[in-house]
Amino acid sequence: MRFVDEFRDADKAHALAAKIAALCEPGRQYKLMEVCGGHTHTIYKHGLEDYLPESITLVHGPGCPVCVIPMGRVDDAIHLASQPDVIMTSFGDMMRVPGSGGSFFDANAEGTNIRMVYSPLDSLKIARQNPDKQVVFMAIGFETTAPSTAMTMLRAAAAGIENFSVFCNHVTIIPAIKAILDSPDLRLDGFIGPGHVSTVIGCRPYEFIARDYGKPVVVAGFEPLDILQSIYMLMVQLSQRRSEVENQYSRVVPWNGNPVALKAIGETMELRPYFEWRGLGFISHSALQVREKYAAMDAERLFQVPGVRVADPKACQCGEVLKGVLKPWECKVFGTACTPETPIGTCMVSPEGACAAYYNFGRMNRNRVAEAEVARS
Amino acid sequence: MTVDHDHQPGWIGEALAQAEQAEHDQLEAEGRTRLPLADREQQVLDRIDRARRRRPKVREERITMSHGSGGKATHTLIEAIFLDAFRNPLLEPLEDAAQLRVHDARVALTTDSYVVSPLFFPGGDIGDLAVNGTVNDLSVSGATPLYLSAGFILEEGFPVADLQRIVASMRAAAAAAGVHVVTGDTKVVQKGKADGCYINTAGVGVIDRDVDLGVARAQPGDAIIVSGPIGDHGITIMLARGELDIEADICSDTAPLNGLVAGLLDAVPGVRAMRDATRGGVATILNEIAKAAEVGVLVSEDQIPVRAEVRGASELLGIDPMYVACEGRLVAVVPGDAADQAVAALRAHPLGEHAAVIGHVRPEQPGIVQLKTAFGGTRIVDLLVGDPLPRIC
Numbered sequence: 001m002r003f004v005d006e007f008r009d010a011d012k013a014h015a016l017a018a019k020i021a022a023l024c025e026p027g028r029q030y031k032l033m034e035v036c037g038g039h040t041h042t043i044y045k046h047g048l049e050d051y052l053p054e055s056i057t058l059v060h061g062p063g064c065p066v067c068v069i070p071m072g073r074v075d076d077a078i079h080l081a082s083q084p085d086v087i088m089t090s091f092g093d094m095m096r097v098p099g100s101g102g103s104f105f106d107a108n109a110e111g112t113n114i115r116m117v118y119s120p121l122d123s124l125k126i127a128r129q130n131p132d133k134q135v136v137f138m139a140i141g142f143e144t145t146a147p148s149t150a151m152t153m154l155r156a157a158a159a160g161i162e163n164f165s166v167f168c169n170h171v172t173i174i175p176a177i178k179a180i181l182d183s184p185d186l187r188l189d190g191f192i193g194p195g196h197v198s199t200v201i202g203c204r205p206y207e208f209i210a211r212d213y214g215k216p217v218v219v220a221g222f223e224p225l226d227i228l229q230s231i232y233m234l235m236v237q238l239s240q241r242r243s244e245v246e247n248q249y250s251r252v253v254p255w256n257g258n259p260v261a262l263k264a265i266g267e268t269m270e271l272r273p274y275f276e277w278r279g280l281g282f283i284s285h286s287a288l289q290v291r292e293k294y295a296a297m298d299a300e301r302l303f304q305v306p307g308v309r310v311a312d313p314k315a316c317q318c319g320e321v322l323k324g325v326l327k328p329w330e331c332k333v334f335g336t337a338c339t340p341e342t343p344i345g346t347c348m349v350s351p352e353g354a355c356a357a358y359y360n361f362g363r364m365n366r367n368r369v370a371e372a373e374v375a376r377s
Numbered sequence: 378m379t380v381d382h383d384h385q386p387g388w389i390g391e392a393l394a395q396a397e398q399a400e401h402d403q404l405e406a407e408g409r410t411r412l413p414l415a416d417r418e419q420q421v422l423d424r425i426d427r428a429r430r431r432r433p434k435v436r437e438e439r440i441t442m443s444h445g446s447g448g449k450a451t452h453t454l455i456e457a458i459f460l461d462a463f464r465n466p467l468l469e470p471l472e473d474a475a476q477l478r479v480h481d482a483r484v485a486l487t488t489d490s491y492v493v494s495p496l497f498f499p500g501g502d503i504g505d506l507a508v509n510g511t512v513n514d515l516s517v518s519g520a521t522p523l524y525l526s527a528g529f530i531l532e533e534g535f536p537v538a539d540l541q542r543i544v545a546s547m548r549a550a551a552a553a554a555g556v557h558v559v560t561g562d563t564k565v566v567q568k569g570k571a572d573g574c575y576i577n578t579a580g581v582g583v584i585d586r587d588v589d590l591g592v593a594r595a596q597p598g599d600a601i602i603v604s605g606p607i608g609d610h611g612i613t614i615m616l617a618r619g620e621l622d623i624e625a626d627i628c629s630d631t632a633p634l635n636g637l638v639a640g641l642l643d644a645v646p647g648v649r650a651m652r653d654a655t656r657g658g659v660a661t662i663l664n665e666i667a668k669a670a671e672v673g674v675l676v677s678e679d680q681i682p683v684r685a686e687v688r689g690a691s692e693l694l695g696i697d698p699m700y701v702a703c704e705g706r707l708v709a710v711v712p713g714d715a716a717d718q719a720v721a722a723l724r725a726h727p728l729g730e731h732a733a734v735i736g737h738v739r740p741e742q743p744g745i746v747q748l749k750t751a752f753g754g755t756r757i758v759d760l761l762v763g764d765p766l767p768r769i770c
């Protein structure tokens with residue numbers, strides 16, 4: 001298939017892997033963080049780690065939009081959906097995220113009407129078809145999805161749709177990266193920068209990472225060769241003692257981002273003073289809320305949102321996994337009490353969550369696999 | 378904002394306690410103590426392996442959509458609720474059809490309900506689906522399908538013309554498969570209590586060959602074969618729902634497999650097992666093989682036939698064709714030395730012209746299905762959790 005197969009070419013991968021291995025300095029360990037959950041998914045789905053030398057460890061970052069939603073926010077959403085005459089719309093990923101009393105699927109089994117949509121614009125269709133209901137869109141995601149929420153609000157305003165509102169949980173990536181850089185328990189050598197977020201915000205916002213923290217950043221695409229090439233670019237920088245922001249995903253990511261999308265976000269949303277991230281705690285100016293001008297579309301203003309904070313279960317170590325301090329399998333409940341089927345932590349829910357990716361795709365002993373391969377050949 | 382630190386949701390505590398207790402019991406029973414292993418990752422993997430072998434328990438208080446997806450939740454529901462209540466040796470293998478003896482005849486019996494939406498889609502409708510699905514469940518059990526029942530649940534207000542259309546395609550499908558619908562039932566429910574038309578069919582067939590099929594019979598060295606491109610039906614239905622605004626030139630693969638199966642069994646008497654890859658797709662069947670026969674399964678991504686349109690749509694939606702339903706494809710396990718013969722036999726039939734060996738059964742990593750990716754890596758292919766949900770970014 002065109003535009004896909006050429007980015008999954010095993011021969012090219014072997015060639016890149018050899019170049020990467022050649023750049024590894026003897027005795028040195030490299031820790032590279034892929035910030036974005038989409039990258040985590042690609043890495044596991046294609047078995048990319050098989051190509052990396054043992055001295056390179058990929059650390060999975062906080063860029064999974066579903067994983068960073070705290071339990072209390074899910075409870076708030078279910079509370080909203082339980083109000084009379086409310087239809088809630090949500091991306092599919094969100095449906096299985098557990099709140100303290102269950103997920104959206106469980107809430108639907110109890111009688112709420114939470115529908116899965118592929119685009120926030122579908123919510124407007126539903127709003128038109130159900131003029132006597134209030135349609136609330138559960139907005140989640142980084143700068144990647146915020147523009148589509150913003151465009152939906154602008155469309156709703158232009159079309160005079162009065163029964164549509166947004167429960168805004170949009171977060172921004174830079175404060176989360178900064179929180180990780182400032183976290184004392186983690187030493188990283190470089191960042192595989194998020195691709196889709198960067199199509200919106202561009203590459204400039206990462207410059208402080210290279211300048212102030214001395215860590216190289218390579219913005220990467222989502223095909224396995226994109227990621228392998230980005231790792232190579234990071235290794236070249238490290239071997240040359242450089243730290244710069246580079247753009248591997250230039251076929252999609254403009255250096256200055258997408259001004260139209262940024263304008264739409266700026267028109268409809270503004271920074272919150274603070275927002276709770278699952279596992280990372282409260283981070284100031286790290287999330288978006290609906291602007292006063294669009295108050296009529298702000299579910300938090302239209303309804304009483306309880307805003308109860310639910311402490312993460314003590315056994316759940318999502319925070320450490322999100323920060324990359326723990327590998328998924330190092331979490332105490334990984335794979336036993338917490339499985340994709342009955343997730344306790346959010347990292348186990350989304351296909352982009354590090355735990356779910358590791359559980360579904362990577363759960364195998366590499367040595368044993370290697371032995372088996374040798375035995376067979 | 379109120380802060381509620383002490384509020385620990387009940388179900389989480391319960392899940393933790395259960396896992397802890399089960400782990401403890403298992404270690405005791407195996408006469409082992411909790412020794413620190415040198416390889417902690419391996420220790421965790423072993424722990425997970427044990428957790429997966431535990432008796433399934435339905436934790437939800439109500440049925441959710443996940444219970445109908447054909448993935449893990451469906452398996453849990455079947456094993457914890459239905460199998461537990463009805464347990465008997467004929468049911469226990471959980472094959473597509475039960476195999477019974479009536480006097481001297483070996484008989485296969487199966488049933489299936491159809492709730493597809495939309496009712497009409499490119500390549501078929503709920504009518505031929507209801508006939509073919511049951512014919513196929515009998516066929517892959519090694520039986521010659523003979524008689525079907527048809528039960529209809531109709532919603533008040535459903536157009537009679539649509540019902541006639543559905544019944545006409547059932548008649549055509551039955552004729553094509555050489556079966557007869559010999560008994561039936563009709564119920565009408567109030568508007569809003571059903572979605573137009575649901576159909577249940579049951580079927581009986583006779584096993585007149587000397588075959589003993591079952592996924593538990595898979596052995597290391599066996600080859601795994603699919604009879605054609607996978608995922609056509611599921612993707613067609615997703616696109617036909619019109620929610621995605623994607624158009625593609627694909628149609629459902631719904632078809633009766635009895636002719637194809639007969640050709641295979643004639644050519645390769647040693648076939649170990651067959652399954653038709655419906656809900657949960659090929660991935661689910663591979664997992665059933667690995668689990669039932671306590672073997673490992675290794676398949677190669679670039680050997681698995683998938684149409685470009687299906688691959689494209691799956692890429693866009695972020696789903697894996699391995700989990701997408703087919704309605705006219707089977708997965709067969711045959712002895713390794715009979716693989717070429719089996720593929721040739723399948724390819725001789727119009728429904729099997731793209732049949733291919735996709736992998737093999739091996740002794741390593743019993744219970745686990747692994748995929749050699751086209752990119753050159755390896756990964757696990759697990760049972761699906763919930764519906765195949767599209768990723769958002």
